[in-house]
Amino acid sequence: MPDGFALAQQLTLRKREAVAPALNLLDDRRPQSRQAACHLLTRLEAQVKPARRIGFTGAPGVGKSTLLDTVLRRVRAGGESVGVLAVDPSSRRTGGALLGDRLRLRSGAGDPGVFLRSMASREHLGGLAEGARGAVLVLAAAFDCVFVETVGVGQSEAEVADLVDTLVFVAQPDSGDLIQFMKAGVLEWPDLLVVNKAEQEALAARAVRELKAGLALGEHSGDGWERPVLRVSARDDIGVDELVQALAAHNSWLLESGEHARRRRRGRDRFVRDTLERRFGSFGLESQGGVDAIQKRLDAKPDAAGMQLLEELSARIESALTGATPHQK
Amino acid sequence: MAATGAAGEARAKDQPWVFRTYSGHTSAAASNALYRRNLAKGQTGLSIAFDLPTQTGYDADHPLARGEVGKVGVPIGHIGDMQKLFEEIPLERMNTSMTINATAAWLLALYAALAERRGVQRSALSGTTQNDIIKEYLSRGTYVFPPEPSLRLIGDMVAWTLDEIPKWNPINICSYHLQEAGATPVQEIAYALANAIAVLDTVKARGDLAPDALPRVFGRISFFLNAGIRFIEEICKGRAMSALWEKIGRERYGVSDEKLLRFRYGVQVNSLGLTEAQPENNVIRIVLEALGVTLSKRARCRALQLPAWNEALGLPRPWDQQWSLRIQQVLAYETDLLEYPDLFDGSKVVEARVAELLRCAEAELARVLEMGGAISATESGYMKQGLVESQSERISAIESGEQTVVGVNAWQESEASPLDAADYENILQVDPEAEREQIASLQAFRSARSPQEVSSAELGLRDALKNGDNVMPASIRAAQAGVTTGEWAGTLRAVFGEYRAPTGVVVRKPELADERSAKVRARVRALGERIGRPLKILVGKPGLDGHSNGAEQIAVRARDLGMEVVYEGIRLTPDEIVQSARDEGVHLIGLSILSGSHAVLATDVIEKLEAAGLSLPVVVGGIIPEQDAAALQARGVARVYTPRDFDLTAIMEEITALVEEAHAG
Incomplete structure (x- = not known):
């Protein structure tokens, strides 16, 4: 069994060869491995890394991977090392998944400064959040810039938004789905909106107009960030520099406005709440006075690591549950 | 008339x-x-x-x-x-x-x-x-x-x-x-x-x-x-x-x-x-x-x-x-x-x-x-x-017997055939020295050319590509100047870029619902629980062979039977395959090679895995003569599949067993 503390140390020293074993460990659901994984994450969380965390989401076929590949090349050329987590859907019925992102994310092949991990979303095992959060922490420890790519279908955006600092929503010109996205509330979450395949000029211009109109109508967190709508073509390499600059601008804004810390905390809190609910059900949460009371406890410790809070609250709930229902034991 | x-x-x-x-x-x-x-x-x-x-x-x-x-x-x-x-x-x-x-x-x-x-x-x-x-x-x-x-x-x-x-x-x-x-x-x-x-x-x-x-x-x-x-x-x-x-x-x-x-x-x-x-x-x-x-x-x-x-x-x-x-x-x-x-x-x-x-x-x-x-x-x-x-x-129709293929899924019994032969006697073997000789003659050809003529022909080609002129006259001049196939294509790659086509393995149809598939799926799931995480495999094609139909069918079936499949597509070097296997944390590698270059490519992958300290079962599919299959297995390939193995579900059962063995005890 790998030692979680030792792995964390190697990651902090940016040893690339520790990354895959750490991710394998996080993936491992056996009890003894959970323990080691917990050590690993607690240690990683204690050392806040400045790594940028950027999410790319959008419907299948809009060219997310190809665009990400182009952006990745720019980021590499700027000297940053890159970790990518590419999430593809699992079949709910069979649990199987086709993970095809390596096919398009080719520019990292043979480059030790790029690490790509494909991940199945595993809806049948409770979904993305728990595994993906740990994976992002591992990648953020070892690399300068972390990308998370997911297929957006409406519900997952909120989840991804809590994993990253900056969320990019990718659309394509002829997607009649834009209206659907707006209805589904998808546009609440992204910080940057990108219309890919801008080589189809007239259509792309229309899509940009639609998105801008959608943004004007829709709700956003009201945090003061003016969300840009960009036109790019991954194919013809148009507008990619502007996208890379916009990513940098958003990152500076996050840091200056204090939103960066707020987002990281929001992600931490969501992780703790969701994991508690999965472990103990709403009944377990009620034993601590419900979600709001739990949130208060989290608010009281803004700098504590998520894993540590999770373990503390889990212990409380467990003792409350066993204490409350001794006759069931 | x-x-x-x-x-x-x-x-x-x-x-x-x-x-x-x-x-x-x-x-x-x-x-x-x-x-x-x-x-x-x-x-x-x-x-x-x-x-x-x-x-x-x-x-x-x-x-x-x-x-x-x-x-x-x-x-x-x-x-x-x-x-x-x-x-x-x-x-x-x-x-x-x-x-x-x-x-x-x-x-x-x-x-x-x-x-x-x-x-x-x-x-x-x-x-x-x-x-x-x-x-x-x-x-x-x-x-x-x-x-x-x-x-x-x-x-x-x-x-x-x-x-x-x-x-x-x-x-x-x-x-x-x-x-x-x-x-x-x-x-x-x-x-x-x-x-x-x-x-x-x-x-x-x-x-x-x-x-x-x-x-x-x-x-x-x-x-x-x-x-x-x-x-x-x-x-x-x-x-x-x-x-x-x-x-x-x-x-x-x-x-x-x-x-x-x-x-x-x-x-x-x-x-x-x-x-x-x-x-x-x-x-x-x-x-x-x-x-x-x-x-x-x-x-x-x-x-x-x-x-x-x-x-x-x-x-x-x-x-x-x-x-x-x-x-x-x-x-x-x-x-x-x-x-x-x-x-x-x-x-x-x-x-x-x-x-x-x-x-x-x-x-x-x-x-x-x-x-x-x-x-x-x-x-x-x-x-x-x-x-x-x-x-x-x-x-699926061949597997179920709905479509008859004589000698494959029906009437498999046969008298000994005089056309069966050992030691490659019934196929052509390309001389393994041919590659070295071709490289030597290429290098000799290159050194006998006029470098000025070659570079001016390449420039002419690049200009034609960029200006939208017809590529043929400039290519003929390049041919006469002694430009090589790799140089010609390299010039075009620099101007046009390269492409990866969609794989089609995003399958819309529902997964197999038969009893046998359900059994294999249960076995795959049980193995995943035992080893802590779902069975994850890598499917890819090393070398230049682009016939990906077989690899795609394998990827789709593996996914149907509950595996997580990293499908990496075509034209991979052995180094890339080893890097992917390590970074993705897969339990098994499946290589598909139909160009007859299996001996060199599969051996390279095995050697590089060993050098990276990874011990993973590797299976190879392709048009592979029996003698080559034996040699590959001796070199550490766990299984070799040929067109004879038409039953994909049986292949999936075997690779599940291989991972079970690799994680026994």
Whole structure:
């Protein structure tokens, strides 16, 4: 069994060869491995890394991977090392998944400064959040810039938004789905909106107009960030520099406005709440006075690591549950 | 004129089709000797098989060429190789078909440059460059550039040959490989014609053609079809396709000249349906398939190449190819096939089937055109997904026994066959020294060139590409200056970029619901629970072979049975595969290699895994002779799968067992 503390140390020293074993460990659901994984994450969380965390989401076929590949090349050329987590859907019925992102994310092949991990979303095992959060922490420890790519279908955006600092929503010109996205509330979450395949000029211009109109109508967190709508073509390499600059601008804004810390905390809190609910059900949460009371406890410790809070609250709930229902034991 | 008099009266015969054999291997000199022997035996045209480095634009000493030089065809690295390939073969009297696509403009330039050196008029040349890039994206995988510049290259060749080499077929639209990728007859007709329309529309949109040129361009488009074992349906398919082609010519392109409206096609009968088990039965299959494309005069092929009986075992020897040539000769010269007008005119049964195929194919073609045509339907993955699904259905039908394949899923018992042989005696083995010799001769050629001439020719080529000039004149100058295949393609790569086509493994159809699948799925799940996380495998193709149909079917089935499958696609180096396996944390690697380079590539992967300290089971699938399989297993490959292993679910059970063993205790 790998030692979680030792792995964390190697990651902090940016040893690339520790990354895959750490991710394998996080993936491992056996009890003894959970323990080691917990050590690993607690240690990683204690050392806040400045790594940028950027999410790319959008419907299948809009060219997310190809665009990400182009952006990745720019980021590499700027000297940053890159970790990518590419999430593809699992079949709910069979649990199987086709993970095809390596096919398009080719520019990292043979480059030790790029690490790509494909991940199945595993809806049948409770979904993305728990595994993906740990994976992002591992990648953020070892690399300068972390990308998370997911297929957006409406519900997952909120989840991804809590994993990253900056969320990019990718659309394509002829997607009649834009209206659907707006209805589904998808546009609440992204910080940057990108219309890919801008080589189809007239259509792309229309899509940009639609998105801008959608943004004007829709709700956003009201945090003061003016969300840009960009036109790019991954194919013809148009507008990619502007996208890379916009990513940098958003990152500076996050840091200056204090939103960066707020987002990281929001992600931490969501992780703790969701994991508690999965472990103990709403009944377990009620034993601590419900979600709001739990949130208060989290608010009281803004700098504590998520894993540590999770373990503390889990212990409380467990003792409350066993204490409350001794006759069931 | 066919007379119908009393028995014994002589009947006038139709001209037979062109007899070809798809061949080439080892080196230009070895292939030249083979061609000359074949011509002496009565072959009437040449069909050149190029090796994968030539097809994908790499020199023999490029890292990706390792193990592939001279394997599936002849290596042509420069004009010196072209000279050797045609030594003592009169170009002006040859009908030369080249199976070449991404680098078609270059091989045609080498051919034209050779004619120039020999003082042969270009107008005297005749032949075909396959040059169908869309089917490379869909099935065959030797594409290099993105769709738009690829279509421009095709347009350049069409425009240039129209007046320079008027007897040349600049593009041979291939429905052949669509059938190999799983296409039903309807898909075959619709997708091939959509593809032809994409090419014609591209040419039409160019500014450099005379207004009356389009009908002539239409008349130069030829096709390359497949003929499967359902030979009645194949007859109907040929008739339906020629009717639809004529209709497209009249309605879409305003062609009225009957001669230009003719549907001209060559055929390679189906290699995919040939079996490794009881391979002698393949001869019967080949004969029946040849009948399917020759019986109906109205839909008779212009040229025919037959595979050899042992192609599912390895590369055919000259004798194996001769046997297939003799089939054509017996059919054309001994039988009375060529003495009659069309045998099916007036047949209600044939007419009805043709009408049905036409109706369905027209509907599917309209759907593709509505999506914006063949290029859009390729980029979106629509056509590829359709093919992958049809292929899964075909494989499932063979697995379940619904579709009979004699000797494979029925009547497997057999007497000992005199055609079975040990020690590679029944296949051709490419001399392992061939690669080293090719590299040595390439390097000698390079050092004998004038560097100034080469760099100025490369600059000229780059300018032509950037300015939108026709690529052919600059390529011919480059050929004369001694530019190599890798340098020519490298120049184009720098200007056009490279492309990866959609894989089609995003499957829409529901997973298998049978009991056996459920059992394997439960076993996969239990293994995942025991080892802590779901079973994750890597499927990829090292080397240059782009035939990804098999790898895709494996990926889809593994996913159906509950595995997480990292599908990495084609053209990977062993280093990349090892990096992916480590970074992805997979439990097993599946490699697919059909080009005969399995020995070098699989061994490289194993050695690099060992060097990286990874101990993972590796399985290999491909056309792999028994002796090679044994050698690979001795070197650490856990299992070797060949076309004999048609039961995909059984393969999945075995690889599950391999991971169980690897994690025992």
